[in-house]
Structures are given as structure tokens and as C-alpha cells.
Amino acid sequence: MPHLFDTLIRLVSLIDGSGAAPRLADVGIRDGRITRIDAPGAIDPDTASHVVEGHGMVLAPGFIDVHTHDDTNVVRQPEMTPKISQGVTTVIVGNCGISAAPVTLAGDPPDPMNLLGRAEAFCYPNFQAYVEAVNAAQPAVNVAALVGHTALRSNHMDRLDRAATPDETAAMRAQLEEALAHGALGLSTGLAYANAFCAPTEEVLALAEPLADAGALYATHLRSEFAEILDAMDEAFRIGRHARVPVVISHLKCAGVPNWGRSGEVLDALEGAQRWQPVGCDCYPYTASSSTLDLKQVTSDFDIQVTWSESHPAMGGRLLADIAAEWNVDLLEAARRLQPAGAVYHCMEDADVDRILRHPATVVGSDGLPNDPLPHPRLWGAFPRVLGHYARDRELFPLTVAVNKMTGLSAERFGLTERGFVREGYWADLVLFDAATIRDAASFTDPMQPAEGIAAVWVNGALSWQQRAATGVRAGRFLPRGSRATA
Template sequence: MQVDSNQAARRCDTLIRDVSVIDGSGGAPISADVAVAAGRIVRIAAAGSLGDWQAQHQVDGRGKVLSPGFIDVHTHDDTNVIRTPAMLPKLSQGVTTVVVGNCGISAAPVSLKGEPPDPMNLLGQTGAFSYPTFASYVEAIEQAQPAVNVAALVGHTALRSNQMDRLDRAATESEIAAMCAQLREALAHGALGLSTGLAYGNAINAPTAEVLALAAPLADAGALYATHLRSEFADILEAMDEAFRIGKHARVPVVISHLKCAGVDNWGRSGEVLAALEQAQRYQPVGCDCYPYTASSSTLDLKQVTDTIDIMVTWSTPHPEMGGKMLAAIAAEWQVDLMEAARRLQPAGAVYHNMQAEDVNRILSHPASVVGSDGLPNDPMPHPRLWGAFPRVLGYYSREQKLFPLTTAIRKMTGLSAERFGLSERGLVREGYWADLVLFDPETVRDAATFADPMQPADGIDAVWVNGVLSYRGGAEKAASEVRAGRFLARQERV
């Protein structure tokens, strides 16, 4: 939508002057003045040409980059956007939109019969799940008005837990029908699509046929299928084939979540993994997201316990004192083997240092990949990706490692992400688009969060606007605004 500058009467709410605009399309930077009014970008003009405009707030952009706000396409912020709506871990790194409901786990629609099953416990304890319908979840977001925009997938494991007495088996036809009914309700109220986490114990016994049946409602709604593959280890190619089959059957786009080659025996296979993705792209829409680290994080999974990598325990319900310690050190302290130590710790969370840098670089730089943090906000010792994923792409991977130019880095976090998830009028710095914007210093932006000290806001992020509202200030203060301007983003046609 184009906005006539005459209609703006040369007045605006915010005017960012003389800034280097990287617009999210992958195109070259331009030096410009950018005017924002009523939540939208109303004028982009050559630097200095809006000198006669009046603005309530004026920002000197010299030496800085203005880009679209970053879109975190892979989050587990489902309950946090309501319980902790300030969303500082995301705002402080320039994120203005989060996609929740990944890996088969979502806050809605959920009706718990007891404690949340693994890995739904990553979203919080029983009290955090109070949305039996997707519509009730949307209403709760609108009432909380988080500081970032929220778009949502529906989790397969969540649907299973609603309808099944136990999750270690395939669903029956009647259970699948009940799950499909809940999925249709969610799609009718704006859900982006269906996500699965087929590697997890409470979904791994779901046969492909169960997912094929659940994917059936997606095409009519123009929705998508996102999947944490059944395996990211030795059987990854077979798991990818399953995902492609589901997408082709349902006639919907496929997004492979946090694509990786996990496990020492799997290192070096990213070339063939990406070749398989490219082959699938010849026949159907397929993409992936990834996070810019060589360590993963999830619940403590006995299938991943090994002495070939470092495993750090991040939390444990029966032994909270062990959070932050290496599993090997805990086992030595208890004088037991790794597997026994892991059993005693459960339920628990862990960081697995299970990837090779060359594989991460190859996947992150591939044209099909966009960036998602996969951060775990309820983890008391979170993986640093929760606070640092996006500035790490800008600073470490683009500026220092020169893996790709800054324009490519920003496109992978904005324009391409919006296109893939159908987020209309977002992801680009363009007249008429919503003013989700981040101002940063390209020379100093970097992630400050570490594994030892993970809850650290990024350096070099100067300001973040969400729907035209200044929502975060960087510099010495590094503080979120008291005004929150995020909104729920319902599914729209992908452009």
C-alpha cells in the first residue's frame, strides 16, 4: 500500500534522519530519511530531503543502520507473551515479531489432565496452560498486549495430549477426528498452521499416517506445516523425506525447524542434507530455519545422552542444585554412569554441544534458511540464543566471519521470514508497511549472552519500534518502554 506524502501533511510521529536503510529485500543500503505516523512508514526519501517535516520525535541516524524489526520464526514464547509481556529478551536484540507453537508444542488449544507432558513442560507448568481453544489464546494475547507481535502455530503434541489417554501409541480414527476439529478451530482464528515434534517421546509413536490425516485441513486454509524432524541424527534424510511427503500430500509449504546435523557421527553431512532440501524444492515449497550456534537445548533426553559431547544440565525438578553443571561432573559426583545420572535428574533440561561449526555455517548461509532463536524463556539457565541469536548473526557471522553480507543477514531475519510465514506488510522498510523497525550500529552490534552468563542484552541495538511505538532503548540504559504495542498477527495469504 502506498501512502501519499501529501496526506501526511508533512507531519509525522517519528522521523529518523540520515540513516542507512537496509530494507530487508536483500537490496543495497540507501541513505534516507524515514517518517513514521499512525504505526506505519509513511515516507522514505533521500537523506536530508524531509528537512521541512515536523515530527514529535526526531532521531539522528548518522552512522547507524535502520532495518525491519527482526522476525523470530522459531520460539517457545507461547505463554511468556502473556505472563511476561515486556519480552525484554526479544526486544533487546531487535525482535519485533515472534512465531510461537513450534516443535509440536503450543499453549493452545490445550486442556491438561495433569502435568504438561514432555516437552510441553518447556512452556511452563500446569498453571500456564489455560487456553482450551485457540480463540481463547488469541483473546489472552490481545488483553495482555505484549511488547512484540505474535503469530502462532498449533502443536501436534498439544493436540495429542488433549485427545489421547496415553501418548506412546498411534491415535485412533476418532482421536484424529477430534484433533482435526481443534486444528480447524485454530485455523479459523488465524493460526499459521501445524507443527510437529516427531523426535520427542510423546510424538515419536505417531505414524506418518496420523500426521498426514492432521495435515489435511491445512491446504484449504492456506496454512503451512512446520516440523522438528523425527531425527536430526543418522536418519535425518529419511526424516526429511517424511516431511516432504506430508507437505506434498497436504499441498502446503514445509518448514524444517532448526535444521542441523546433530551428533558426532553426523558431522559433515550438511552438504547432502541441503542437497536433499534443494531436490525437494524442485517440486514443492520447502524452507528451513536455523539458529546461529553449535549447541542445541531442550529437555534432558535419554536418547541424546552420550560421552562424545559436552552436556550441560540447565534445570532439574528433583535436583535443582545441579542446574548449570555438566552431566559428566554430576555423574562423577554421584559415582554413577551418565545414563543413571540423567535418569535421576529427570524431568530436566539440557544444552547439548552436538554440532560442528562448518555444518552450522553451511546451513545458515543457504538461501533456504531463515533465522529462529529456538530460545527457552522458562529455563532458569537458558541457552544464550534466547537473548543473543539475532545480533550474533549480525556481529559474529556477518561482520566478523564474513559468512554473508549484512544485507543478506537482514533479509534472513526479516523479508524472507515474513514472506515464508505470510506476515503481510511486515519484514520490509517500505512505505505503507507497519513500522516494525530496529536501529543499530553495524560496527558494534554483537551478542553479549554466553553459556556462563546467558541473560545479557545485546550491544549495539540503539532503538526498536513495534507498530510505530518506540519500545526499546539501547545504549547505557538498555530498557524496554512501559508502552507495549504488539498485537496478534492472524494468518494471511503468503506473498
């Protein structure tokens, strides 16, 4: 009998990414796409080259990590083990105003672009070069990309502690337009960081103007996630209205002890904006953030764990307070001595994370930092944590809602066509998992641990991860912007 399918996955509880109730099904794959979805037993297993028994486990769309800093790692470390091991089949890079392309460096990458690697990792002077490099590397996951505002500033400005001139803004805009022509999803900013903080709103308004014609979007690490968060949100909404594009607020949070409990008013502001314009947000399922060691965030209100330090590498993994005590200096002076450095900030409370994660506008992004020697556990565990800790154990939302926040809603928001749903004709990005056992194993003290309960992962129809091990097959590709993004 001729083989009609490359792979047949039998007797699964199908959660298709739409939020609809699960149903038992068999799913057939051919030439990288889902070609048939039918009742259990309706597809003859002899018509498939390879048969996988689902045993009633959940089959869902591959997870879409909408907020990553995997820009250079998808080329330098194409196995992408931290992501494929947790069921992620697509990563969106270029967040927080920092991107690998287009970039031309005169020296070391400015903070926080150093989160993406050292100077030699930035070898893509235009966006098309980056696209070609991703496809040549053929990473284990698909890659879609935003263009970073700070990266553009670094290309065209002699110093970043000022506003761009009209000529510099025009040069940045030309590079952005080139990237949009080659499939970039849109523009991202990281206005909280020192090397973008001096950019006035008008600079971003001018830069964002080409986005609408390209069907692109604006994603932003707000100018403040602390006391001034509502003002920062208003700025983001203003930019979206001016550019006539959807706005995505990156890793929405209420950071800092004085901000705890404000998630209600923050979400009210988001809902208010939604009445007039498309607005969404992403969130990671933890009460700790991670970035470079930022002097503005140094406080004694919560624990700050140093993850790396170029000047004092032995201090990686230790609490900033303990380092300061050992050196007999205050926290700010200790942080100055450690720079450049990275840190984990235990700056949020559970109730705010719950409220934001549960909100219908929220999708899931890990915000993992793959180049940290001691990364935040979100790099390896964000998606299983949503499914296990939040959906199953704490019942924050149904499993179908959790999957939708990590698949279909994400694909629609970022304009990833024929992804994010288990539908006939769509690309076969799929994850098979045990809903009863799935959990994140990564911790703050032992963060590089693959999740439990992930049985198999397919990327573009290719079996890429099975029973806690990579298969050695890498089938990812660059995904250009598809249909118009929504929020």
C-alpha cells in the same frame, strides 16, 4: 506547521529487508505505519512530533524470530525483554509440536510441553482464547502462532505412546480447523520427542489435510536430526506433498559426532525436494542445542550441560559427566535421576552450522527457552550474533543477506503481510543498530545479557527499546495468518 509524522528517523543507512543494497534515507512514521521514505534532508524535521537522528546507523525491519517457545511468556511476561532487546519485533510460537493453545490438561504438561511452563500456564482451551489473551496482555512484540501436534494429542488421547485412533485424529483435526479459522499459521510437529514419536506418518498426513484450504503451512522438528535425518526429511516432504502445503524444517542441523560433515548431503536433499514442492528451513547460530534432558541424546561424545532439574535443582548449570562422576553412576543413570530436567547439548560442528546458515533457504530462529533458569544464550543473542559474529566478523554473508534472513524472507515464508520490509504503507516494525558494534553479549555461563549495538526498536510505530533499556511502551499484538505462506 502541522505534524505530518509521529516520528522521523533521519540519516540512516536503510537496509529494507529485501536483500537490496543499503541506501541513505529518512523515514517518516504515522499511525503505526511507514508513510514516507525519502532522501536525507528531503523531509522537514518540523513536520514530525519526534525526531531521531540516525547518524548513519543501519535502519532495518524489526527481526522476526520464526522459531520460539514464547507461547505463555508473551502473556505472563509481556515485557519480552530477551527479544525486544535484540531487535526482535515479532515472535512465532507453537513450534516443535508444542503450543499453549488449544490445550486442556488433565495433570502436568507432558514432556516437552513443560518447556512452556507449569500446568497453570495452560489456560486456553481453544485458539481464540489465546488470541484474546495475547491482545489483552499487549506484549512488547507481535505474536503469530502455529498449533502443536503434541498439544492436540494430549487433549484427546489417554496416553501418548501409541498411534491416535481415527476418532482421536478427527477430534484433533477439528481443533486444528478452529485454530486456522482464527488465524493460526499452520501445524507444527515434534516427532523426535517421546510423546509424538509413536505417531505414525499417516496420523500426521490426516491431520495436515485442512492446511491447504487455509493457506497455512507445516513446520516440523524432524523425527531425527541424527543418523536417520535423511529419512526424517523424506517424511516431512511427503507430508507437505500430501497436504499440498509449504514445509519448514525447524532448526535444521547435523546433530551428533557421527553426523558431523553431513550438511552437504542434507542440503542436497532439501534442494532436491525444492524442485517439486515449497521447502525451507530455519537455523540458530550456535553449535549447541537445548531442550529437555532426553535419554536418547545422552552420550559421552560431547558436553551436556544440565540447565534445570526438578528432582535435583542444585545440579542446574553443571555438566552431566561431572554429576555422574560425583554420584558414581554412568551418564544414562545420572540423566534418569535428574528427570524431569533440561539440558544444553554441544552436539554440532561449526562447518555444518556455517553451511546451513548460509544456504538461501535458511531463515533465522532463536529456539530460545525463556523458562529455563539458565537458558541457552540464543534466547538473548541469536539475532545480533548473526549480524556481528557471522556477517561482520566472519563475513559468512553480506549484511543485507543477514537482514533478509531475519526479516523479509521470514515474513514471506510465514505469510506475515505488511511486515518484514521497510516500505511505505507497511507497519513500522523497525530496528536501528550500529553495524560496527552490534554483538551478542549472552554467553553459556552468563546468558541473560542484552545485546550491544541496538540503538532503538519500534513496534507498530511505538518506540519500545532505546539505549539498552525498555521505554515502558508495549505495542505488540496478535498477527493472524495473512497471505498464503511460501517456502
